[in-house]
Amino acid sequence: LRFRFATPAVSHGAGDNYALTIKPDHSMGAAHNQGHQTAARGLRELYRHLGLIDETGETLELTPLGSQAASYADVRLDDDQRTFWRTALTNMTHDGDGATSHPYQVLLRLVARRPGITRAKCALALEAKNDSPEELDRIAELSDLEEDQIRHQIGVSQSNWNNAKKMLPRFAEQLGDVIKTGQSFKLAQTPGHVAPTRDKSVAASSEDEEKKTRAKRNPRKVTTDTIGQAGTGEESEPAPPPDLDPEKMAAAIAARADRVKRHNLIVKALAGKLVEAGCELYEDPFDILAPHDDRAILVEVKTLDGSEPDERDRVRDALSQILYYEAFVTEPLVGGRDIVRVACFEHRPSDDHIGFLENQGIETVWKDGEEFTSKAGTPDWL
Known part of the structure; x- marks a missing residue:
């Protein structure tokens, strides 16, 4: 099946969205075109469910999400x-x-x-x-x-x-x-x-x-003493590139070890606060899962080196891990409880990233001295 997107002249209304038209290839005959139409309906339904198109008007309109998806056409998956x-x-x-x-x-x-x-x-x-x-x-x-x-x-x-x-x-x-x-x-x-x-x-x-x-990675119940042992978080922290000279490689390994240590100290500190709030503690593969009464707190902890690229990568890691772990790993431990998604950072990330995570239903917190805070102050689950 061959389709192409036709983008008529840009409208000058609010948002300047393109109208989206799916045009079948007419070179293969009527029978094939019927198949094209069926496939096109299926694609349209999928795009609607994904929020890529808006069907409320007389024409299909690309949503902002759809425009972003269209920008990936013919680009290698990264x-x-x-x-x-x-x-x-x-x-x-x-x-x-x-x-x-x-x-x-x-x-x-x-x-x-x-x-x-x-x-x-x-x-x-x-x-x-x-x-x-x-x-x-x-x-x-x-x-x-x-x-x-x-x-x-x-x-x-x-x-x-x-x-x-x-x-x-x-x-x-x-x-x-x-x-x-x-x-x-x-x-x-x-x-x-x-x-x-x-x-x-x-x-x-x-x-x-x-x-x-x-x-090696089954969720296990832990305490404030046993959570966040050395090695936790290594998979999500940046590894040193393999092409460095020996001195730079040694420095990169030392920096990574320091970062893992900082990660684990944050995990332990937050775990202590959660225990004080009456929660149980579980870890692996997630950093913290803390069931309590009618909800469970799912936490991924990320250190930051102060650079924008590093923050972007850590936000991306937190997002994908939290959504993935919630989808299947947490179920036996959570039961019917609501899950509170939490991304915890070493210090406050940018407002743009805080807003981005909020839009995905993830609360952003960060370490502030000996306490943990959020945009609204101390989280209610603490």
Whole structure:
């Protein structure tokens, strides 16, 4: 299928958005064009759910999010794009029976619940009516059935089922959120760190490495004395480049070790405050998970070196890790509690980054002397 975006003359109204038109290639005949139209409708529906287009008027309009997505056309996928698409997919909603679900989050939870689930059965992520544990239980049980039995029970046609199983699993694979072996999916240990591949030998070695890593990284209950031991946080802190001369390499390693130490001291200090507030403590792979009463505090801690590029990278790391861990890792410990997402920094980040994280539902806090504060003062969960 071949499509192209046509951008008519820019309107001079508010926002100066481009009208978006999808034009099929007419060179392949009427039968093929019917397929093009079906595919175009599917793409339009996907773009609408992702918030890339606005259909409320007579023409389709690109939203600001859609304009950003369009800017990535023909550009090699990098970390900035992965963060953009992971955020857009995580925030994607699907309405049904008066409730709202987040299909991509449901997909990751389903893969976590059923390791080795087939790509086709991942379509059940779109069947969830809401994000509740009960609804996850329901679709997980459905995934144990044969495909034709699933379609019969949920009442969808073969064509709709085929469409539903195409998009989300492929996104998860390209973003490195899952590992694909044959037609089976398992969760990657960390988002974006497993390169998708169709080479079976590479896929097998990636899976073996994944098993080794996963075996060492099970969430565990800790205390203020045992949390934040040396090594915690190393994966998310910048590593020294491999092409430095020996003296510079030694200095970079020492700087990184100092940074890990600062990271762990912040983790311990914040953990102490959470215990004083009556919370339990868990760690690994997240820095802190602190369940208490009807909510649980999920925290990623980031040190900062004072430069804008470093702050940007740490904000990006915090965002992807928090959204990823919430999607599947925390469920057995959190139960039905609401999750409070928290990015904790060594010192106050820029207002732009604070606002950016707020827009993703993540509260920003930072260390201020012996205390922790936020834009609004001491967080209520402390």
